[in-house]
Amino acid sequence: MSKKETREIAKTYSPKDYEEEIYKKWESSGAFNPKNLKLPENAKGYSIVMPPPNVTGTLHMGHAGMLAYQDILTRFHRMRGFRALWLPGTDHAAIATQTKVEKLIKEEGLSRHSLGRKAFLARVDEFAQKSHDTIENQIKKMGSSCDWSREAFTLDKTRNKAVNLVFKLMYEDGLIYRGERVVNWCPRCHSTLADDEVEYKEETGKLYWLKYGPFVLATARPETKLGDTAVAVHPSDKRYKEMVGKDYEIQGVLGKFTVKVIADRSVDPEFGSGAVKVTPAHSFIDNEIAARHGIPMKKIIDEDGKMMDNCGKYTGMTTLEAREAIVKDMQEMGLIDHIEENYEHKLSLCYRCDTVIEPLPSLQWFIDVNKKTNNLGGKSIKEICVEAVKSGVFEKEKINIIPERFEKNYFNWMNDLRDWCISRQIWYGHRVPVWYKDEEIFVGEEAPAEEGWLQDEDTLDTWFSSGMWTFSTLANNPEQIKIKNGKLVINSADFKNFHPTNVLETGYDILFFWVARMIIMTTYAIGDIPFKDVYLHGLILDENGKKMSKSKGNVIDPLDMIEKFGTDATRLSLVIGSTPGKDIKLSEGKIESMRNMVNKLWNISRYIIQTIEVDNSPIDKTKLTIADKTILQGTRNLIEKVSSDLKEYKFSRSAELLKDFSWNELADWYLEATKFDSGTEKKKVLTLVLKDLLKIWHPFIPFVTETIWEQFNDSLLLTEKWPTIKQYNDILSDFDDTDLHLFDKTKEIISAIRNIRAEYKVAPDKKIEVIIYAGDKTDFIRSQETLIKKLKTGIGRLIIERSGNKIANAVYISQSEVEIYIPFGGLVDAEKERNRLNEELSQVRKYLNSIKKKLQNKAFIENAPKEIVAKEEEKIALAEEKIKKIEIFIKQLSN
RNA sequence: GGGUUUGUAGCUCAGUUGGUUAGAGCGCCACGUUGACAUCGUGGAGGUCUCCAGUUCAAAUCUGGACAGACCCACCA
Numbered sequence: 025m026s027k028k029e030t031r032e033i034a035k036t037y038s039p040k041d042y043e044e045e046i047y048k049k050w051e052s053s054g055a056f057n058p059k060n061l062k063l064p065e066n067a068k069g070y071s072i073v074m075p076p077p078n079v080t081g082t083l084h085m086g087h088a089g090m091l092a093y094q095d096i097l098t099r100f101h102r103m104r105g106f107r108a109l110w111l112p113g114t115d116h117a118a119i120a121t122q123t124k125v126e127k128l129i130k131e132e133g134l135s136r137h138s139l140g141r142k143a144f145l146a147r148v149d150e151f152a153q154k155s156h157d158t159i160e161n162q163i164k165k166m167g168s169s170c171d172w173s174r175e176a177f178t179l180d181k182t183r184n185k186a187v188n189l190v191f192k193l194m195y196e197d198g199l200i201y202r203g204e205r206v207v208n209w210c211p212r213c214h215s216t217l218a219d220d221e222v223e224y225k226e227e228t229g230k231l232y233w234l235k236y237g238p239f240v241l242a243t244a245r246p247e248t249k250l251g252d253t254a255v256a257v258h259p260s261d262k263r264y265k266e267m268v269g270k271d272y273e274i275q276g277v278l279g280k281f282t283v284k285v286i287a288d289r290s291v292d293p294e295f296g297s298g299a300v301k302v303t304p305a306h307s308f309i310d311n312e313i314a315a316r317h318g319i320p321m322k323k324i325i326d327e328d329g330k331m332m333d334n335c336g337k338y339t340g341m342t343t344l345e346a347r348e349a350i351v352k353d354m355q356e357m358g359l360i361d362h363i364e365e366n367y368e369h370k371l372s373l374c375y376r377c378d379t380v381i382e383p384l385p386s387l388q389w390f391i392d393v394n395k396k397t398n399n400l401g402g403k404s405i406k407e408i409c410v411e412a413v414k415s416g417v418f419e420k421e422k423i424n425i426i427p428e429r430f431e432k433n434y435f436n437w438m439n440d441l442r443d444w445c446i447s448r449q450i451w452y453g454h455r456v457p458v459w460y461k462d463e464e465i466f467v468g469e470e471a472p473a474e475e476g477w478l479q480d481e482d483t484l485d486t487w488f489s490s491g492m493w494t495f496s497t498l499a500n501n502p503e504q505i506k507i508k509n510g511k512l513v514i515n516s517a518d519f520k521n522f523h524p525t526n527v528l529e530t531g532y533d534i535l536f537f538w539v540a541r542m543i544i545m546t547t548y549a550i551g552d553i554p555f556k557d558v559y560l561h562g563l564i565l566d567e568n569g570k571k572m573s574k575s576k577g578n579v580i581d582p583l584d585m586i587e588k589f590g591t592d593a594t595r596l597s598l599v600i601g602s603t604p605g606k607d608i609k610l611s612e613g614k615i616e617s618m619r620n621m622v623n624k625l626w627n628i629s630r631y632i633i634q635t636i637e638v639d640n641s642p643i644d645k646t647k648l649t650i651a652d653k654t655i656l657q658g659t660r661n662l663i664e665k666v667s668s669d670l671k672e673y674k675f676s677r678s679a680e681l682l683k684d685f686s687w688n689e690l691a692d693w694y695l696e697a698t699k700f701d702s703g704t705e706k707k708k709v710l711t712l713v714l715k716d717l718l719k720i721w722h723p724f725i726p727f728v729t730e731t732i733w734e735q736f737n738d739s740l741l742l743t744e745k746w747p748t749i750k751q752y753n754d755i756l757s758d759f760d761d762t763d764l765h766l767f768d769k770t771k772e773i774i775s776a777i778r779n780i781r782a783e784y785k786v787a788p789d790k791k792i793e794v795i796i797y798a799g800d801k802t803d804f805i806r807s808q809e810t811l812i813k814k815l816k817t818g819i820g821r822l823i824i825e826r827s828g829n830k831i832a833n834a835v836y837i838s839q840s841e842v843e844i845y846i847p848f849g850g851l852v853d854a855e856k857e858r859n860r861l862n863e864e865l866s867q868v869r870k871y872l873n874s875i876k877k878k879l880q881n882k883a884f885i886e887n888a889p890k891e892i893v894a895k896e897e898e899k900i901a902l903a904e905e906k907i908k909k910i911e912i913f914i915k916q917l918s919n
Numbered sequence: 920g921g922g923u924u925u926g927u928a929g930c931u932c933a934g935u936u937g938g939u940u941a942g943a944g945c946g947c948c949a950c951g952u953u954g955a956c957a958u959c960g961u962g963g964a965g966g967u968c969u970c971c972a973g974u975u976c977a978a979a980u981c982u983g984g985a986c987a988g989a990c991c992c993a994c995c996a
Contacts, residue, residue, distance in 0.1 A: 613946095779962065
């Protein structure tokens with residue numbers, strides 16, 4: 025027993041008074057760093073690398089959820105004796121961050137071009153640093169037990185070394201190539217976008233039917249006519265059969281031009297007139313068609329989204345301006361057949377800035393996903409990445425995606441993957457590690473020593489660097505990263521101890537963006553999988569199931585909620601009700617009710633510590649009361665369940681079990697019982713139960729549990745050992761199942777009496793008399809006499825007999841094996857009681873009939889397992905017994 | 920167009936391999952300061968488990984279909 029026990033504990037838990045101090049205590053203990061954990065040599069590693077938040081601002085509820093789940097896993101494994109590492113970091117998020125800073129400097133009347141590359145990047149760095157500091161503070165506020173000594177950034181020196189070396193590896197292997205391809209181009213960002221960075225939006229526009237030489241064909245973009253080099257039809261389309269292979273002269277707004285008619289399967293003969301104009305430079309499909317038939321492409325739209333100087337009088341117009349002008353001119357020339365209004369189609373937009381995407385040919389760097397390479401055992405990136413999740417690669421178990429159904433999505437995406445465009449025409453990010461000098465090209469970690477080499481202007485897709493996150497973060501400095509035998513080698517103890525990481529916990533929305541990219545980069549660069557499990561959490565939505573967004577004004581800020589209800593409550597609200605891959609609705613009310621739970625645990629502890637007093641001495645199992653046994657058994661089961669659930673990532677279920685046990689079994693029943701229980705072991709039982717309960721609650725609500733722990737122990741709960749059920753089994757081994765559940769009978773009797781009081785509206789201060797005839801159960805019921813009397817039953821006199829005289833003027837309760845009488849004593853009249861019993865009687869009869877019906881069914885008797893039939897027969901016996909008793913009693917009432 | 924997913928009490932959701940008189944929390948109603956907690960306690964009302972068919976002795980649970988919603992992928996001129 026500690027002296028601290030006498031310390032006054034506040035009536036309600038006030039998170040603000042403790043959280044900051046507790047976090048500091050954890051941090052200064054050093055336990056977030058696995059190196060400082062006192063563990064045996066052979067302790068297993070457990071690692072999670074934090075998905076790095078973008079340095080574009082502040083964290084939202086989605087981040088809060090992610091931090092909560094990962095902290096639960098980390099704390100759970102740390103307590104279970106693993107060398108637990110949770111490695112934090114942030115992402116430079118190239119386009120997103122650059123866009124944000126461009127907006128900021130625009131307010132000062134500046135642009136990135138007016139500032140120049142160097143000065144602009146300095147501004148971005150400054151912004152990123154500020155953002156980073158805010159984020160770090162928020163991560164700490166959430167109670168995250170991550171190791172700050174290893175913190176990483178996707179754009180720092182160590183990560184840059186990894187990026188440059190992997191680029192070099194892939195380049196030398198022929199997987200990275202430079203080529204002129206049609207890419208998604210954002211005219212505002214002035215950069216390419218990956219396929220999955222493009223978003224689509226429904227739009228109602230016009231469909232123009234053009235008179236096009238011998239054809240009439242439809243297009244939504246008449247301005248691209250200037251870049252047409254062919255007309256395509258379906259090979260089996262009889263209407264155009266004769267025309268295939270021939271050249272035709274077409275009248276255009278800038279004079280005549282020639283197109284070739286080609287037959288291609290991708291053309292839908294049902295759509296429009298079945299003939300398609302082909303603009304190879306400004307459409308992905310057209311580009312593919314043209315490539316198949318050796319049709320040249322003609323670029324007419326430039327990087328600003330404007331018509332190029334080969335467009336005559338339309339030169340310099342935006343595509344939209346050109347469209348209007350061209351349509352007007354074509355109408356005057358009689359080249360428009362008709363215009364269809366209200367044509368529904370989809371616009372492609374930049375996912376960062378919502379600008380309309382312009383497909384255009386551009387010289388870019390790509391990763392070839394189909395090329396087979398010795399580095400992957402003669403397989404392609406695509407093949408290896410599918411296998412990694414399907415059956416496992418490099419003699420490892422397969423990567424498990426939780427929930428499993430997302431594996432299908434992953435396969436579909438991977439199978440359809442096209443070459444990945446990795447260059448971006450922005451300034452913020454890892455610069456492409458390629459240098460040019462005249463016709464020469466150099467790819468490497470640093471610029472060649474001689475003068476005259478110029479580095480590629482472009483930077484790399486942000487996912488190229490975040491794809492290396494699991495291993496690049498495990499290098500402590502650039503010197504540890506090297507190329508050896510065509511593989512990247514990380515020469516650090518961390519890499520040995522913690523890679524592959526145990527689980528990647530992230531949202532399903534970035535399964536393709538990021539998770540797939542990590543599998544690509546890791547399998548290729550280091551010949552290993554990045555993680556064993558992928559746990560995908562759902563999105564956090566508002567209480568109406570809508571996405572939270574600033575424009576909708578429905579954002580719940582985690583910091584506000586922490587301020588108002590505390591971190592623990594905020595965390596718990598994100599855990600309870602969340603299942604993998606499923607979105608979760610969050611409301612302030614939910615967080616408030618979790619605050620109540622946290623406070624309840626506080627008060628449970630306050631009561632035990634201050635009033636009951638803790639006692640750490642060993643429990644004498646021969647002196648346990650019925651209630652003692654039940655609560656010990658309950659705790660045992662709880663420890664078992666929570667442990668196994670957490671191993672299976674069942675966060676919500678385990679938190680609900682904890683909540684249910686704490687509030688109902690412990691507070692409402694056992695704690696109430698101890699107030700009147702003369703058992704000698706209750707202090708010891710409560711001490712054991714409370715301590716273990718705090719331990720298993722700790723990963724979920726670390727602050728309040730640690731705060732309470734301070735009351736009776738000098739050690740940190742953070743590094744306490746996770747409880748096992750062995751101790752409980754030792755204590756309870758002498759008792760059988762019936763013993764361990766006897767307290768349930770006591771509860772039933774008490775509830776039944778309370779029920780009658782409430783139903784008959786017996787005044788609260790009115791004491792009642794209760795007579796129980798208990799038959800075989802008499803000894804047991806007598807042992808529960810005090811509890812039955814005191815636990816809010818308002819009993820003045822309680823008589824417990826084996827059997828006795830018939831009592832007529834009483835309320836009657838027929839419990840499973842006992843009969844309870846409450847003499848009217850002027851409280852109730854016979855009429856009311858008769859009605860109540862008749863009501864009950866008819867219910868039991870209805871129930872009995874339904875079971876009888878079942879048992880009269882021969883097929884049931886023949887086919888159902890014997891246990892099931894026996895169970896039904898038992899039910900009948902019980903119901904019949906009850907009916908008989910009630911009938912007899914009603915007769916007595918009548919007399 | 921392809922795919923995934925959801926439909927259980929007014930609301931949010933549990934419901935393990937088919938066998939429960941279908942559960943919890945919030946909300947609602949009625950009581951209530953009994954050795955911690957009104958951020959609390961006690962009791963109660965409230966459900967044709969979306970609908971239709973099928974499999975089975977037995978379906979909230981399995982199968983098929985319908986209806987309604989959510990999401991993802993592809994993209995058509």
